[in-house]
Amino acid sequence: MAGTFAGKVVLVTGAASGIGRAAAIRYAEEGARVFCADLDLPGAEAVAASIGGSAGAIAVDVASFAANQAMVDAVMTTAGRLDVAFLNAGFYGAAQGLDSVDEAFFDRVVAINLKGAFGGIKAVQPVIADGGAVVVTASAAGLVGHPGNPAYAASKHGVIGLVKSCVDAFAARGARINAICPGGVATPMNGMEDAAIVPPGALERVKLRGFGNAQHVAEVALWLSGPAAGFITGQAQLLDAGLLSTFAPVMLPVGP
Numbered sequence: 001m002a003g004t005f006a007g008k009v010v011l012v013t014g015a016a017s018g019i020g021r022a023a024a025i026r027y028a029e030e031g032a033r034v035f036c037a038d039l040d041l042p043g044a045e046a047v048a049a050s051i052g053g054s055a056g057a058i059a060v061d062v063a064s065f066a067a068n069q070a071m072v073d074a075v076m077t078t079a080g081r082l083d084v085a086f087l088n089a090g091f092y093g094a095a096q097g098l099d100s101v102d103e104a105f106f107d108r109v110v111a112i113n114l115k116g117a118f119g120g121i122k123a124v125q126p127v128i129a130d131g132g133a134v135v136v137t138a139s140a141a142g143l144v145g146h147p148g149n150p151a152y153a154a155s156k157h158g159v160i161g162l163v164k165s166c167v168d169a170f171a172a173r174g175a176r177i178n179a180i181c182p183g184g185v186a187t188p189m190n191g192m193e194d195a196a197i198v199p200p201g202a203l204e205r206v207k208l209r210g211f212g213n214a215q216h217v218a219e220v221a222l223w224l225s226g227p228a229a230g231f232i233t234g235q236a237q238l239l240d241a242g243l244l245s246t247f248a249p250v251m252l253p254v255g256p
Contacts, residue, residue, distance in 0.1 A: 005031045180236075190211075
């Protein structure tokens with residue numbers, strides 16, 4: 001049976017592990033020809049090899065504007081089209097609060113997370129297919145403050161503003177762009193191992209304010225980039241098991 005993305009060409013950044021790996025595998029399962037891009041080329045190659053078929057791997061340092069363009073050029077040269085881009089690559093680092101964060105760390109986080117998203121969006125927009133879609137990974141920390149890592153929160157707030165500001169440019173090409181804002185996710189970036197990919201219907205429900213796994217996020221990226229989400233553009237989709245839905249229990253009033 002043909003999948004949702006049969007005949008489509010999909011680019012996934014940060015594809016060597018975590019959310020990017022899960023998304024690359026799931027896009028391929030849904031019929032796409034997938035290009036796995038990552039600074040960790042051997043890791044991206046391993047994911048592409050596990051997918052098999054026409055999947056490819058590309059080395060990219062998203063903090064480099066030129067590298068983003070070269071990545072997209074490689075996809076277009078090889079496949080001749082680009083239908084979906086999941087711009088997922090990001091960096092959290094050893095979280096530093098305001099008292100300890102320095103300029104070098106701040107610049108690195110912003111270069112990867114915000115400038116990297118800008119470079120990817122700029123490279124993709126002129127070639128994205130009519131009916132195509134872009135999904136950019138922001139974070140729940142793009143919607144609220146994060147005192148433990150203000151550089152990360154600032155970069156992800158910027159990603160959301162960037163995505164919203166690019167809606168018209170993509171609409172002019174008949175395409176959509178959205179952001180996703182995951183809460184806690186069990187990935188190697190958070191010191192946890194990648195989980196096996198399962199049929200979507202077998203994914204376990206995440207407990208309230210709990211950690212999801214990479215595939216939970218990947219499934220939302222697939223949905224947002226697919227035809228069922230054709231009415232949605234310029235949005236920041238939160239997926240956080242209710243983390244930001246209420247005051248934390250310890251902050252609730254105890255009554256008179």
